[in-house]
Amino acid sequence: EKTSTSFTTISKKASSIPKMPFPQGNSEKDGRLLFEWLIQPFGLKKFFSNIWERKPLLVRRHISNYAEGLFGSDDLNRILNECNVRFGVNLDVTTYQDGRRETHNVEGRAFSPVVWDYYKNGCSVRLKNPQAFSKPVWQLCATLQEYFKSMVGSNIYLTPPGTQGFAPHYDDIEAFVLQLEGKKRWSLYNPRSAAETLPRFSSKNFDPSEIGEEIFSTTLEPGDLLYFPRGFIHQASSLPGSHSLHITISTYQRNSWGDLMQELFSGALTRAFAEDLEFRKGLPLDYLSSLGVENSDKVSVSRSEALKKVSELFARLAQYADVDGAVDQRGMDFLYDALPPALSQDELDRTIHGAKVKMTSPGHPSACLCGVSLETKVRVLRKNAVRVCLGSDANENMAVTVHHSLQNSRVYHEEERKFFELEADCAPALEFLLHRYPAYVPVASLPLDSDEEKVNFASSLFEKGILIAEEKIELVPEQL
Template sequence: MLGRCVACGRDEFARDFWGRQPLLSPAARLPRDFGDLLSPQMVDEIIAERGVRTPFVRMAREGTLVDRACFTRSGGFGALMPDQIDPDGVLTQFAAGATIVLQGLHRFWPPVIDFVRALTSDLGHPVQTNAYITPPANRGFEPHYDVHDVFVLQVSGTKRWRVHEPVHHHPLADQPWTDHREAIAARATEEPVIDTVLQPGDSLYLPRGWVHSAEAQGETSIHLTVGVAPFTGHDIASALVEALASEESLRESLPLGLAPVDAARTEEHARAVLDVVANLMSEKQDELSALAGGTLATRYLELTRPAAVRPLATLDAVASLDADTVLRWRDGLHGSLDDTSPDTVVLTLPTKAITFPAQCAPALRAILAGYPVTAGSLPGLDDAADGVVVLRRLLREAVVVPGRVP
């Protein structure tokens, strides 16, 4: 899916652009446009017919958010939630120059759901997607930077983008652009690194921290902003600090009467703690690295989701499953096997663990490999009937889903 967004190979993108510098990819060098993900007609459908609620919608004019009371209201009888999109209000604000922001499309719009899931798999970092619908000759937000990487995918209309060098390189999530407002305003007066009008089908990659602003031209502009929250060295360091909480000496209270009103009062203790940490990192490097890795894995699983299951269709599939039914591992679901016990094998998932007889280990490995399987093709079992029992349980537990032979 990365190949839809950048006009270069994966290795070149990773080496020369990822987290380093912007990349402009014209439509002529990309495999297709982005009309399958969103279109003006789809935007109208989302606003008028989908009952979308805040915070999945925002509106902004010249860098200032519009009060949501101006474009939301109750859905009426049977849908009395007060914060649903009011198409009348959206029309009024949009006609007055406000940009419509559809947030979290990867949570409710099917084409974007599939796209984001595949892109997350390609990048290995959490991904989300918003849409920006800007009326002609209007700017939604003033020059700023984002604390995540973005792929700007121009859907329809045109938009002029001005991109400037960072004033704060590689910002973290708690280091917003408003902390550098004056420096950004000054940087925006300089010669931009990129000054271009994105046409439908064009893509622009911006690493976090790069200052940018955008302005629609002579017609309504729609673009998708695909945000990527990269894990960083700071994340690993923070995870290591959490791992160090297991060390008793680091949990001891500092001396009575410390009153750390200036650095001099704590410098001695800080040095002592650093010595302890350095020794621990040397003596228990493998253990602490494993703990930190586990913390990072937990965060990744919290920020991403596997492909959604369809409850009614799943129960129908459970009831009709036979030796020839084709199933496959659920996309985006992470799991591992523990077969250290002589009697059982445990399939560990982000939210639960499922125990099987040890005989099932070869079958579970085959399923975990991701290829389509049938009850009759599973290795290590006595017969297809045993395979049906295993697959029926995995189907009910939302581990496998109906598949097809490639």
């Protein structure tokens, strides 16, 4: 293997490395532990100081069952057999041969015998959005998402022996490639220019002549991880005699400082116009003659004064920048994009998501209202799945809105944005719950005036799926 300053390899066999941690329900901790597991034995701190968004990292683990239970080719087969997987929408069959990239999708459902026929004829199979079909992949992505606070997605790639399915290209996301079965030979190339470093959009398929010198190549084996930042060109092919299966986990798509600045600006200018006379004052009579390309070489008092004024206004505009408002806007967008949390059975039993009513007899449900009482101890279900924001209601009055991802679909944007208005009196109670996370707090401790309000407020959040109780919830039988 070539060495280079632009990547880092941890090859030490780590026999003591722990298995994939199962989420325990404290989402912040769960996310961190899972990400630590993903890159270990490489350390978290070092990763973020040396590697992240900087250079590729290879973690060679020599533990072939490292991601056991996550996803295998038998899972892919089961999904094809059981689910409505559609060509183009959920699955692509592709080839890259003699420098030519082709997609072989037909219309409609991707029935398993048909997909396997393509595979046997040398096509790579890409399952898009596997988190919609596989609970472990869903759980992996949803848990990592609590760590990254940016949507985490994934793709599964199955490659028949001795083939390559995709042309060299770069992506617009941070990529974590985890080898699941077989072997795959990877080649990496530096971003081609400063402008293509951490790019905002993915590249076209490159011709080999366009991608420069390979900086690194390696063969991934099961349990190995390869990370590379957006902008790094890559291609990979399976070895003769061995198929390959890997998952690529992706995050941080258009989640940059500039994206925040964009959000910030339009708002800032609107406020500056509204609040600052300097922005509403007329331009000087001669600005069109002292400025402009035509006058860029002129030296004049009015030009330099105008440029100075622009600078001042630029600086001044910063005062009108509502950073918290812009962040909240991005927070809402994140909750719209986000995967819903994947609940364990234990969690299901303690939330409305798993509350099952039985029927006593036709027309007679055994119970109905969920038994939230003053004694019930609750917390929010996931720290980063709920956000309290300020907005305006239909009458342009200030209103507190709560956005959440708890009823999102595993299919991206299949559900509309989920949010509701909160009476201003109740905002502190929700903030209390968020700030006390991961502690469970008794409903009685909520900062609300009456016991009735406390129970009503907790019940309403519980019924929307936002709260989880510490103990299993019993449904309350109720007489008509």
